[in-house]
Amino acid sequence: MKDTAWGFVFFIVLLTVASCNKKDEHSLGEFHIDIATVIPMGENGYMLMLDNGKQLWPAATDVHYLPVGNYQRVFVNYTTLSDEQGGYDHYVKVNDIWNILTKKVIEQTSQNADSIGHDPVKINEAWVGNDYLNIDFMFNYGGVRPHAINLVIDSLHPDKAPDTLELEFRHNAYGSSSPKFFEGFICFDLKPLQRADTDSVQLTVKAKDEDGEKIFNVVYRYNQAALQNKIAETPIPVVASNEYY
Structure with a gap:
């Protein structure tokens, strides 16, 4: 299990580095992985606050995610769809999201x-x-x-x-x-x-x-x-x- 775990970590690091080298930031093939705080919005909606202060609006998603309580921390894999829009730094597509304890x-x-x-x-x-x-x-x-x-x-x-x-x-x-x-x-x-x-x-x-x-x-x-x-x-x-x- 340990070898598998570290293999997964190495794979994620490679993907992260690769994503940083791409030029088209809003390409659907481009993604970022960050730590974020989930801020509930309405009954089932949410926004994401990155640790650098940027606010992301999940305009599209590949996963079904419901906020658990207030201000849950997560790892989020996302693709930016726009620059500043609607009061958010980016509209994004959430590719995957994992709760952090x-x-x-x-x-x-x-x-x-x-x-x-x-x-x-x-x-x-x-x-x-x-x-x-x-x-x-x-x-x-x-x-x-x-x-x-x-x-x-x-x-x-x-x-x-x-x-x-x-x-x-x-x-x-x-x-x-x-x-x-x-x-x-x-x-x-x-x-x-x-x-x-x-x-x-x-x-x-x-x-x-x-x-x-x-x-x-x-x-x-x-x-x-x-x-x-x-x-x-x-x-x-x-x-x-x-x-x-």
Whole structure:
């Protein structure tokens, strides 16, 4: 399964690079793959907000997709059909769309400390886009039961640095001892972490992998589009929602 998964990732990367080299942006043979936030519109409609701030209207689609709740994060494969039109940056045709596990940051307490878990988990990369923390990670899924993945604020040990919000990326493997590592992707809503006295906050994200604790420092600038398109640099991982929650 691991070889198949990485083969799929390599295939997606090749297709993404190929699409970037094409000259006719609105050709039906041209496509892009991006991370987006689904914003429900009306009863069953939706628009897509890319992490660079661009808004896409799905004027056509090859897949049946219904928004699940508010502000679901997705990987979207799309073809642009127009330039700016109707208040949107592009009308697009949605070729495919995959939900990304999207969660809120939780508070660690004495009651939930054990269920959050302390099992190893490796962060490949972490960055902020459109008020969400995106984390590409590896975990040793063993097939026993879905694993728990969370981002927590430790209320039992207050932050030592007043200008920095310390977070922990936590993993509960529920007893799985499998040596096989699988790649996952998850997004955490950062909007509840905003403070009224500033327009940004420094985040310190800690994760414990097999080699010890690793720290990622990220600046969260409120309501600001990502400065660059990270998906162009990071391969889309194999996302299997039944492997973690």
